[in-house]
Amino acid sequence: MIAMIRYLSELLDERGRRHLRVMLAAQAGQGVLQGLGFLFVAPLVAALTSAPADWGRFWIWAGAIAATVATHHVLLAWSTSLGYVVGTDVLTSFHTRLGNHLATLPIGWFRGDRTGPIGRMLGKGTMDVANIPAHLLRHVVVGITAPATMILGSFLLDWRIGLAFAAGALLCALALRLLMVIVRRNDDDYEHDIGVSASRIVEYARQQPTLRAYGVLDRPELGTLEESLARQQGSQSRLTIRGAWGMIAFFGTLQLVVTAVIALTVGLTLNGSVSLPVMIGVLIVTLRMLDPISQLGELAGTVQVNADAIGRVRDLLAVPPLPEPITPAEPAGTGIELRGVRFGYDGGPAVLDGIDATIPAGSFTAVVGPSGAGKSTLLKLLGRFFDVTEGTIRIGDRDVRELGSTGVSRLTAQVFQDVYLFEGTIADNLRMAAPDATDADLDRVARIARLDEVVERLPQGWHTRVGEAGSTLSGGEKQRVSIARALLKDAPIVLLDEATAALDPANEAAIADAIAELARDRTVIVVAHRLSTVVAADRILVLDQGRITEHGNHESLLAAGGTYARFWHERLRARGWQLTSEGTS
Numbered sequence: 001m002i003a004m005i006r007y008l009s010e011l012l013d014e015r016g017r018r019h020l021r022v023m024l025a026a027q028a029g030q031g032v033l034q035g036l037g038f039l040f041v042a043p044l045v046a047a048l049t050s051a052p053a054d055w056g057r058f059w060i061w062a063g064a065i066a067a068t069v070a071t072h073h074v075l076l077a078w079s080t081s082l083g084y085v086v087g088t089d090v091l092t093s094f095h096t097r098l099g100n101h102l103a104t105l106p107i108g109w110f111r112g113d114r115t116g117p118i119g120r121m122l123g124k125g126t127m128d129v130a131n132i133p134a135h136l137l138r139h140v141v142v143g144i145t146a147p148a149t150m151i152l153g154s155f156l157l158d159w160r161i162g163l164a165f166a167a168g169a170l171l172c173a174l175a176l177r178l179l180m181v182i183v184r185r186n187d188d189d190y191e192h193d194i195g196v197s198a199s200r201i202v203e204y205a206r207q208q209p210t211l212r213a214y215g216v217l218d219r220p221e222l223g224t225l226e227e228s229l230a231r232q233q234g235s236q237s238r239l240t241i242r243g244a245w246g247m248i249a250f251f252g253t254l255q256l257v258v259t260a261v262i263a264l265t266v267g268l269t270l271n272g273s274v275s276l277p278v279m280i281g282v283l284i285v286t287l288r289m290l291d292p293i294s295q296l297g298e299l300a301g302t303v304q305v306n307a308d309a310i311g312r313v314r315d316l317l318a319v320p321p322l323p324e325p326i327t328p329a330e331p332a333g334t335g336i337e338l339r340g341v342r343f344g345y346d347g348g349p350a351v352l353d354g355i356d357a358t359i360p361a362g363s364f365t366a367v368v369g370p371s372g373a374g375k376s377t378l379l380k381l382l383g384r385f386f387d388v389t390e391g392t393i394r395i396g397d398r399d400v401r402e403l404g405s406t407g408v409s410r411l412t413a414q415v416f417q418d419v420y421l422f423e424g425t426i427a428d429n430l431r432m433a434a435p436d437a438t439d440a441d442l443d444r445v446a447r448i449a450r451l452d453e454v455v456e457r458l459p460q461g462w463h464t465r466v467g468e469a470g471s472t473l474s475g476g477e478k479q480r481v482s483i484a485r486a487l488l489k490d491a492p493i494v495l496l497d498e499a500t501a502a503l504d505p506a507n508e509a510a511i512a513d514a515i516a517e518l519a520r521d522r523t524v525i526v527v528a529h530r531l532s533t534v535v536a537a538d539r540i541l542v543l544d545q546g547r548i549t550e551h552g553n554h555e556s557l558l559a560a561g562g563t564y565a566r567f568w569h570e571r572l573r574a575r576g577w578q579l580t581s582e583g584t585s
């Protein structure tokens with residue numbers, strides 16, 4: 001609980017932390033007053049049952065009880081409204097901190113399988129975290145401070161009963177801890193499974209055309225969607241059932257403790273060592289204590305689930321951002337130099353293993369190699385989707401880490417295989433690259449990228465919404481939009497991952513022309529899959545198992561008669577550039 005409060009306060013700014021402190025103090029005050037109110041019953045009964053009745057003392061204690069009840073209610077109203085204030089503070093700060101942090105994470109971190117968990121964290125997770133100060137903390141704080149006050153007070157009534165209460169409280173605390181551990185373990189599994197099935201559902205909906213094209217309804221290697229939903233249901237019912245067993249254990253312990261204390265008190269009263277008013281006071285305290293403690297037990301599962309949500313937010317906030325320079329350096333040119341570049345995903349084995357290459361400014365470089373050689377990874381490192389594990393990548397004589405992400409993004413335009421077009425018109429999708437671009441600018445880049453013929457064909461031209469046009473735009477046409485967008489950005493370096501999918505001859509020729517245009521006065525690095533692109537390149541880097549095994553131009557590599565030449569002749573026969581690992585053996 002202390003850890004949960006500490007995490008909460010980490011999420012808040014100074015004003016929010018002040019609100020949180022005041023709210024906690026008010027709730028603790030509430031608990032103490034509740035405990036005192038019931039403890040005061042014993043002296044009140046003693047004043048009433050003394051012979052003769054001591055009305056003076058009776059009214060003093062009755063007044064004290066009335067004052068505690070009234071103040072308790074004032075604090076209750078105050079802390080409840082503060083709870084909503086802190087909940088709103090947490091919500092605002094949560095979104096701002098997460099949003100800011102996500103913006104600093106390496107682009108490569110945003111893998112498809114993270115969509116589900118992030119979506120869930122920003123939706124349900126947000127509400128879970130805000131729920132803690134708004135609804136839960138009061139019950140937790142009062143559930144601890146009220147019984148603690150009553151237990152301490154009971155030592156004043158009779159030390160033996162006080163000791164029994166203290167031992168019982170310890171047992172109840174252990175049972176509560178057990179309940180929370182059970183919930184935490186099972187909630188972790190449940191959250192994992194629900195994140196996986198959320199990602200699978202999104203994938204299932206998005207990838208229908210591919211799945212149907214191959215006559216399957218699912219990706220068997222990942223298990224069926226039904227299986228992932230069944231796993232989620234399984235972990236949900238385990239959470240519920242095991243949580244229920246934890247609750248039974250907790251409430252059983254509580255009942256046992258209450259029965260033992262009552263039996264002890266009655267026994268001590270019967271043998272004359274405890275007075276009747278003390279017995280009545282203890283009985284009232286014992287029964288009243290059940291209320292906040294039971295609420296604590298009932299809410300323990302929810303508290304744990306919400307505390308887990310905070311834990312996940314902390315984990316996400318702990319993902320190291322890409323280090324950014326305080327003052328980004330200015331590159332002298334757009335030549336690229338890679339020295340001893342090594343990289344492995346998530347600290348795993350090296351996917352690129354000692355890459356050395358020089359890519360002169362204004363050159364057109366094609367990267368070729370078998371599937372899985374590391375070609376796309378190399379492109380991603382050049383775009384600073386990740387930082388290298390070892391070595392350096394320099395643009396214009398400056399390490400990309402000195403240029404910062406914004407600097408690298410300003411210098412590069414990226415055209416990747418999976419062209420993502422945002423909801424909006426074709427013009428909107430292009431203007432993402434240059435919001436102030438005029439219609440004439442759009443027409444100019446469309447001509448170069450051969451997008452003009454696509455726009456002319458569409459009934460609403462530039463104003464065709466991409467959502468509607470999704471079905472009418474082919475893969476090649478989408479890549480033309482992407483190339484036009486890169487042209488509009490007018491960045492000096494273009495990173496292009498050529499589509500592997502087979503294109504019709506018209507699209508293939510259009511894209512080849514567009515790439516040639518792109519390369520006219522820019523530094524272009526293409527992961528090339530088409531023979532026409534490879535031949536057009538000034539330089540070819542042959543990548544195999546994370547290393548550059550050959551480099552040169554088409555003629556020199558053919559003449560060398562090595563891997564490239566073998567691939568070239570094979571692919572020429574196959575009419576396409578689809579290298580496979582087997583080809584190298």
Ligand SMILES: Nc1ncnc2c1ncn2[C@@H]1O[C@H](COP(=O)(O)OP(=O)(O)OP(=O)(O)O)[C@@H](O)[C@H]1O
Nearest residue numbers: 111345351369370371372373374375376377378527
């Ligand atoms: N996000 C990722 N996390 C972990 N491993 C990855 C990730 N992306 C790629 N890899 C692995 O890195 C290796 C190189 O992948 P990369 O996509 O760079 O190869 P490639 O040469 O571009 O292949 P292809 O031509 O098939 O696209 C592969 O073994 C791949 O499984």
